[in-house]
Amino acid sequence: MSNMVLKTSRRNFVAHKGRMALSAVAVLLSVAFVCGTLVFTDTMNTTFDKLFAVTSSDVTVSPKTAESGEEISERGKPEVLDGAVVEQVRKAEGVKSAEGGVVSMSVTVVNSKNENMGSTTGAPTIAGNWSDNELKSMKITSGQAPRGPTEVMVDADTADKHGLGLGDELRTIAITGDIRAKITGIAAFTVTNPGAAVVYFDTATAQQQLLGAPGVFTHVNVTAKDGVSDDRLKQHVAAAVGADTYKLQTAKESADANRKDVGSFLNVMKYVMLGFAGIAFLVGIFLIFNTFSMLVAQRTREIGLMRAIGADSGQVLKSVVVEAFLLGVVGSVLGVGAGVGLAVGLMELMGQMGMHLSTDDLTVAWTTPVIGVFLGVVVTVVAAFVPARRAGKVSPMAALRESGTPGDKKAGVIRAVLGLVLTGIGGAGLFLAAAAEEAGPGSMWLGLGVVFSLIGFIVIGPLLAAGVVRVLSGVVLRPFGSVGRLAERNALRNPRRTGATAAALMIGLALVACLSVVGSSMVASATDELDKSVGADYIVNSMTGQPVLPQAEQALRATQGLDHVTAYREVEAKLTAPDGATEEVGLGATDPTYAKDIRRKMVAGEHAAAYGKDSMSVGSDYATAHGVKVGDELTVAFTGGNTVKLKVAAITSDEGNLDKGMKYISTAVAQANVPADRLPLPFMLLATAKDGQSDAAAYNGVKAAMAEHPQYKVLNQTDYKQALKDQVGQLLNMVYGLLGLAIIVAVLGVVNTLALSVVERTREIGLMRAIGLSRRQLRRMIRLESVVIALFGALLGLGLGMGWGASAQQLLALQGLKVLEIPWPTILGVFAASAFVGLFAALVPAFRAGRMNVLNAIASE
DSSP states (O other): OHHHHHHHHHHHHHHTHHHHHHHHHHHHHHHHHHHHHHHHHHHHHHHHHHHHHHHOOSEEEEETTOOTTOOSOTTSSOOOEETHHHHHHHTSTTEEEEEEEOEEOSOEEEOTTOOBOSOSSSOOEEEEEOOGGGGGTEEEEEEOOOOSTTEEEEEHHHHHHHTOOTTOEEEEEETTEEEEEEEEEEEEESSOOOSOEEEEEOHHHHHHHHSSSTTEESEEEEEEOTTOOHHHHHHHHHHHHOTTTEEEEEHHHHHHHHHHHHHHHHHHHHHHHHHHHHHHHHHHHHHHHHHHHHHHHHTHHHHHHHHHTTOOHHHHHHHHHHHHHHHHHHHHHHHHHHHHHHHHHHHHHHHHHTOOOOGGGOOOOTHHHHHHHHHHHHHHHHHHHHHHHHHHTOOGGGGGSOSSOOOOHHHHHHHHHHHHHHHHHHHHHHHHHHHOSSHHHHHHHHHHHHHHHHHHHHHHHHHHHHHHHHHHHHHHTGGGHHHHHHHHHHHHHOHHHHHHHHHHHHHHHHHHHHHHHHHHHHHHHHHHHHHHHBOOSEEEEETTOOOOOHHHHHHHHTOTTEEEEEEEEEEEEEEEOTTSOEEEEEEEEEOTTHHHHBOOOEEEEOGGGGGSTTEEEEEHHHHHHHTOOTTOEEEEEETTSOEEEEEEEEEEOOSSSTTTTOEEEEHHHHHHHSOGGGSOOOSEEEEEEOTTOOHHHHHHHHHHHTTTOTTEEEEEHHHHHHHHHHHHHHHHHHHHHHHHHHHHHHHHHHHHHHHHHHHHTHHHHHHHHHTTOOHHHHHHHHHHHHHHHHHHHHHHHHHHHHHHHHHHHHHHGGGTOOOOOOOHHHHHHHHHHHHHHHHHHTHHHHHHHHTOOHHHHHHOO
């Protein structure tokens, strides 16, 4: 009998291949997103692994205080070691060669037009000395290596991207000043360069101009003699230079440290993309569920005949499950192939943005197709199980009835009660999240509220359909007369099917609405805080994390028309409260004028008092936690500097989100207690125009002062607000793009539902055509039905999403984001777009229905 089940399943699958196609596409898209994400991130890992493996020396010697993976030094130049160390290392046992290296990422490279040659993807700009170690990963393809202070070599990718050639001048901006040099050589990476811009100088120039002193290096590259392992070499070098004097790393340790830094970013990206793939799978479940529910309903007589000739309920269930299994296998296998194509497409897209990934490094681990096929098959079978179980319950007497199964009123009542309970629990969770006084419990309630409200809306969808669709129909469909009424009745004919179809669209749009509310509220809160708190007219900082160089600060301070300039830097220290509690903190070291630039609400004392000699301020949360009052003394151990006692002269309120919790000291206190070579550079400058000075004149003056330093942006308050809005907007657009996959799958669900319902209503359509309904009216009826289903899903999704977003904003208000803003243009735009989604989804089903032969349709059983 099992053979009969398999044959029946195969026959039904092939017979309904057209009806299965859209469900297979849903599985394909979801699996493709999972596999594409895995292949893309695995390929990026392979690219970086190869780069790190090639560029890492057998053993690397670097200063003890140098941090692994540090990109940009907050002091403007990296830690150094004396050149004498190179000779010490050379004399160590097992050393074949030792070579000093210079690398700095605290630079900006510009061309003759003052345009930044750095990466736009966040990859660093690297300046260093050309040495034998570079030949492991680079080869000179044009010109020659630099030989003096006026010569520089650039990597081929940067040269191609920016149209650089031999003889062109580059200006490298470093803390020691500008290095103006002409390109004498171009070197290409022999491994994939993920996007960094690289320039090379001769060793003497690199030492003097990048590190500020001759005869020093940032690291020593050590190569082992044949037969000497890296671990053994490390031991010999440690014996020669002192085990605890410097940081010693084998090639594997260096590569692992670099991989860890890159890996954290890649993992975040990987899990975010997989999260969106999970949403697409969830939406796909509704499509598959609807498809099999309708197929089972349409084959009621056929299943009844199977039961009449001896098939038991288990065999019928197995028959439908096997069909789902076949659908899952076909969709998943195609999805794996599409996933590899998607990964290649993502690599090309990253290449357009400046991150170069070679298809030679394309990595498809054996686990990727296994995971893709497993997920696709499991999700498809699980989605089809309830319709399959329903098919198994069909009695032999059903063979005598018309196609279609009567609704189960008892099941409908249970569903309604369960949906109301789940929705109630979800609503209570969202309310408790909004009312929470602490972020931890509030986040838990928010998660609970989102999950239960979503499940509740899904379960209660058919019940809501009866009421909401009637209301929508009164506005949208009634103007179309009898055709509109027919469309309304068709949408209400099977509320369970309408609810499931709308739920697929609801999920994607709920997330869109939620994120829109949170994003708009973040921008509105930040804008409100800026208006209340920022008194400075202009803000100067780097978008890439470069600290403000002394020459840039001096240029700004020399600008005419400014009342004052405030430098803001952060110094690390260990802070001990009167109660004995000690913690690592960052202290905001600023000029006294910062009290004018930022209007901080005070709990005790005056903000300006924090900038007195041996004084400081603390935040109200810290003061409350440790019982600190104005006049108390705190022990401050500056990292790399002195340990002193500072008197608390002011306590700032932590109610706002601007500089929340920051503890302030004056720049003079920092300079007195931290050696000059250990003091961080400012990361931001604030400037205020003189009273009576034209804003346009002062603004242009500040921009002119910064013109020679394109790594910094000059923003007035309007610019700053727009920059915040743009940053949040870019993030939301990226998220919307990823959610677009789920919405595409939801649209396929609408198409599939309509296509199957057209087949289900073949005879009815034939009769309507026979009594005078024109092709045009028929197509309009199906389009209107689709529109109202799409609007129903949009209404549920947007309403649910706004509820989630409002609760999330109330929770974020604990962090200072106190303004709730509903982005009505976005919400209304999405709702209107849903109508077009419905129209688009109905194009093919309406066209097929319009072409149906009237006599054949009437004769259909």
